Amino acid sequence: MAVVFNCFYCFIYILKTIVHKMIVSYQKVFEGLQTAHELTLNKQLKKRRLNNIVTILQDQKNKSHTTKGWRRLRTVRKCLDSFKPYERTKMQKRFHDSFLQATAAHLFADDVDVDLARVMKQNKWKHLKQQCLAMTPRRFGKTMSVGMFCAAYLYSVENAEIAIFSTGRR
Numbered sequence: 001m002a003v004v005f006n007c008f009y010c011f012i013y014i015l016k017t018i019v020h021k022m023i024v025s026y027q028k029v030f031e032g033l034q035t036a037h038e039l040t041l042n043k044q045l046k047k048r049r050l051n052n053i054v055t056i057l058q059d060q061k062n063k064s065h066t067t068k069g070w071r072r073l074r075t076v077r078k079c080l081d082s083f084k085p086y087e088r089t090k091m092q093k094r095f096h097d098s099f100l101q102a103t104a105a106h107l108f109a110d111d112v113d114v115d116l117a118r119v120m121k122q123n124k125w126k127h128l129k130q131q132c133l134a135m136t137p138r139r140f141g142k143t144m145s146v147g148m149f150c151a152a153y154l155y156s157v158e159n160a161e162i163a164i165f166s167t168g169r170r
Helices: 001-021 027-048 051-062 068-081 090-107 116-123 141-155
Strands: none
Touching: 001 141, 068 141, 090 116, 090 141
16 A cells, blocks of 8 residues: 555656646747737838938839829729620720729829829820710620629729619610
């Protein structure tokens, strides 16, 4: 019985030393989190640093098409080109160009320093009227063009609301 009792105490002693060595230290975890937090703060501070006038002017020259309106226009065009396996006809491409021309004022509405004359020149538009008349015979893809444009526009422009009024049966 004494031998069993001594083995039991040995087992308890060994178990205590193992548990004592297994105590988890959160120091390394804390240091890792602190380092990651400091890196994030440094990135945010770099974004907030003031630039001198020369840097600002150079950035404005380099970022000619990075405003919200140009991104929206590019995204709408990319969406219209990516309706696979459907290929747009020449007439539908003309419809979409007219639709973009009619919605240009809304696409660039959030841009503070937008030059609409430049927008018209780069897109080869003569005006920015907000009306568009698509008058062609049957089977030219008018309904499909409107549907494609609405889908691309809703995908590209946040908080957009579209109302389509049609006297047709479709």
